[in-house]
Amino acid sequence: MSSITIRPVAAPDLPAVLEMIKGLAAHHEDTAAVTLSTLERDVMGAAPWLTVLVAAQGKVLLGYTALCPMAQLQFGVRGMDLHHLFVSPQARGLGLSKQLIDASIAAAKDQGCRYMTVGTHPDNVTAQGIYLAAGFEPLDGIGPRFRIKFD
Numbered sequence: 001m002s003s004i005t006i007r008p009v010a011a012p013d014l015p016a017v018l019e020m021i022k023g024l025a026a027h028h029e030d031t032a033a034v035t036l037s038t039l040e041r042d043v044m045g046a047a048p049w050l051t052v053l054v055a056a057q058g059k060v061l062l063g064y065t066a067l068c069p070m071a072q073l074q075f076g077v078r079g080m081d082l083h084h085l086f087v088s089p090q091a092r093g094l095g096l097s098k099q100l101i102d103a104s105i106a107a108a109k110d111q112g113c114r115y116m117t118v119g120t121h122p123d124n125v126t127a128q129g130i131y132l133a134a135g136f137e138p139l140d141g142i143g144p145r146f147r148i149k150f151d
Contacts, residue, residue, distance in 0.1 A: 004094070009064070013056075014043070017061065020086050020088065064086055065084060066084040077115070078111065079113050104116065105150075108150070114150050115147055117145060120144045
Protein backbone atom coordinates (compact mmCIF):
# COMPACT_ATOMS: atom_id res chain seq x y z
CA MET A 1 0.00 0.00 0.00
CA SER A 2 1.43 3.40 -0.97
CA SER A 3 1.81 6.25 1.46
CA ILE A 4 -0.63 9.13 1.73
CA THR A 5 0.43 12.49 0.31
CA ILE A 6 -1.14 15.91 0.65
CA ARG A 7 -0.81 17.95 -2.53
CA PRO A 8 -2.53 20.68 -4.55
CA VAL A 9 -5.51 19.53 -6.56
CA ALA A 10 -4.94 18.73 -10.25
CA ALA A 11 -7.47 18.78 -13.08
CA PRO A 12 -7.81 14.95 -13.19
CA ASP A 13 -8.78 15.04 -9.47
CA LEU A 14 -11.84 17.23 -10.00
CA PRO A 15 -14.48 14.49 -10.57
CA ALA A 16 -13.46 12.75 -7.32
CA VAL A 17 -13.36 16.07 -5.43
CA LEU A 18 -16.83 16.88 -6.79
CA GLU A 19 -18.16 13.62 -5.36
CA MET A 20 -16.57 14.39 -1.97
CA ILE A 21 -18.12 17.88 -1.99
CA LYS A 22 -21.50 16.27 -2.64
CA GLY A 23 -20.83 13.83 0.20
CA LEU A 24 -20.01 16.66 2.60
CA ALA A 25 -23.12 18.55 1.56
CA ALA A 26 -25.27 15.46 2.11
CA HIS A 27 -23.68 14.96 5.53
CA HIS A 28 -24.89 18.47 6.44
CA GLU A 29 -28.31 17.74 4.88
CA ASP A 30 -27.60 20.20 2.06
CA THR A 31 -28.02 19.63 -1.65
CA ALA A 32 -24.85 20.41 -3.56
CA ALA A 33 -25.42 22.61 -6.60
CA VAL A 34 -21.75 22.70 -7.61
CA THR A 35 -20.94 21.29 -11.04
CA LEU A 36 -17.71 20.08 -12.54
CA SER A 37 -17.66 23.29 -14.59
CA THR A 38 -18.03 25.63 -11.60
CA LEU A 39 -15.54 23.59 -9.58
CA GLU A 40 -13.01 23.82 -12.39
CA ARG A 41 -13.61 27.58 -12.68
CA ASP A 42 -13.11 28.11 -8.96
CA VAL A 43 -9.99 26.00 -8.45
CA MET A 44 -8.27 25.72 -11.83
CA GLY A 45 -9.34 28.83 -13.75
CA ALA A 46 -7.28 31.85 -14.75
CA ALA A 47 -7.98 33.45 -11.36
CA PRO A 48 -8.64 30.60 -8.92
CA TRP A 49 -11.00 31.59 -6.12
CA LEU A 50 -10.10 28.68 -3.83
CA THR A 51 -6.99 26.74 -2.90
CA VAL A 52 -7.79 23.03 -2.78
CA LEU A 53 -5.48 20.41 -1.32
CA VAL A 54 -6.13 16.68 -1.62
CA ALA A 55 -5.07 13.68 0.41
CA ALA A 56 -4.09 10.96 -2.05
CA GLN A 57 -2.96 7.38 -1.74
CA GLY A 58 -1.61 6.61 -5.16
CA LYS A 59 -4.36 7.70 -7.55
CA VAL A 60 -7.14 7.36 -4.96
CA LEU A 61 -8.31 10.55 -3.25
CA LEU A 62 -9.16 10.12 0.42
CA GLY A 63 -10.01 13.70 1.37
CA TYR A 64 -9.69 17.36 0.56
CA THR A 65 -9.59 20.80 2.05
CA ALA A 66 -10.74 24.02 0.40
CA LEU A 67 -9.30 27.35 1.47
CA CYS A 68 -10.89 30.72 0.75
CA PRO A 69 -8.94 33.99 1.08
CA MET A 70 -9.94 36.70 3.53
CA ALA A 71 -8.51 40.09 4.40
CA GLN A 72 -8.50 42.84 6.97
CA LEU A 73 -7.74 45.49 4.39
CA GLN A 74 -7.50 48.38 6.86
CA PHE A 75 -4.66 46.56 8.63
CA GLY A 76 -2.97 45.16 5.52
CA VAL A 77 -3.53 41.64 6.84
CA ARG A 78 -4.29 38.53 4.82
CA GLY A 79 -6.20 35.61 6.28
CA MET A 80 -7.60 32.31 5.09
CA ASP A 81 -10.82 30.50 5.86
CA LEU A 82 -10.66 26.72 5.98
CA HIS A 83 -13.95 26.51 4.09
CA HIS A 84 -14.18 22.71 3.73
CA LEU A 85 -12.44 19.74 5.28
CA PHE A 86 -13.56 16.26 4.26
CA VAL A 87 -12.13 12.81 4.79
CA SER A 88 -13.76 9.82 3.10
CA PRO A 89 -15.45 7.43 5.52
CA GLN A 90 -13.03 4.60 4.66
CA ALA A 91 -10.04 6.82 5.54
CA ARG A 92 -11.26 8.21 8.86
CA GLY A 93 -9.11 7.45 11.88
CA LEU A 94 -5.84 7.62 9.90
CA GLY A 95 -4.91 11.13 11.00
CA LEU A 96 -5.82 12.72 7.65
CA SER A 97 -7.72 15.60 9.23
CA LYS A 98 -4.58 16.69 11.08
CA GLN A 99 -2.44 16.26 7.96
CA LEU A 100 -4.91 18.32 5.88
CA ILE A 101 -5.11 21.02 8.57
CA ASP A 102 -1.31 21.21 8.84
CA ALA A 103 -0.98 21.43 5.04
CA SER A 104 -3.69 24.11 4.97
CA ILE A 105 -1.87 26.18 7.59
CA ALA A 106 1.36 25.85 5.60
CA ALA A 107 -0.44 26.92 2.39
CA ALA A 108 -1.94 29.93 4.16
CA LYS A 109 1.46 30.95 5.53
CA ASP A 110 2.98 30.52 2.06
CA GLN A 111 0.38 33.00 0.76
CA GLY A 112 1.34 35.56 3.40
CA CYS A 113 -1.62 34.98 5.71
CA ARG A 114 -1.43 35.88 9.37
CA TYR A 115 -4.44 33.88 10.51
CA MET A 116 -6.86 31.13 9.53
CA THR A 117 -10.47 30.69 10.58
CA VAL A 118 -12.80 27.70 10.44
CA GLY A 119 -16.39 27.02 11.44
CA THR A 120 -18.17 23.83 12.41
CA HIS A 121 -21.70 22.66 12.91
CA PRO A 122 -22.72 23.18 16.55
CA ASP A 123 -23.26 19.42 17.01
CA ASN A 124 -19.91 18.40 15.48
CA VAL A 125 -17.94 18.15 18.72
CA THR A 126 -15.42 15.81 17.07
CA ALA A 127 -14.41 18.50 14.55
CA GLN A 128 -14.36 21.13 17.27
CA GLY A 129 -11.93 18.99 19.27
CA ILE A 130 -9.72 18.45 16.22
CA TYR A 131 -9.45 22.20 15.59
CA LEU A 132 -8.72 22.95 19.25
CA ALA A 133 -6.03 20.23 19.28
CA ALA A 134 -4.51 21.80 16.14
CA GLY A 135 -4.03 25.11 17.97
CA PHE A 136 -7.18 26.98 16.94
CA GLU A 137 -8.91 29.09 19.58
CA PRO A 138 -12.67 29.59 19.92
CA LEU A 139 -14.12 32.86 18.62
CA ASP A 140 -17.20 34.50 20.05
CA GLY A 141 -20.15 34.89 17.73
CA ILE A 142 -22.52 32.82 15.69
CA GLY A 143 -21.93 29.09 15.75
CA PRO A 144 -18.67 27.46 16.67
CA ARG A 145 -15.87 29.41 14.94
CA PHE A 146 -12.18 29.07 15.59
CA ARG A 147 -9.03 31.00 14.66
CA ILE A 148 -5.31 30.36 14.73
CA LYS A 149 -2.84 33.24 14.43
CA PHE A 150 0.56 32.90 12.82
CA ASP A 151 3.77 34.75 13.79
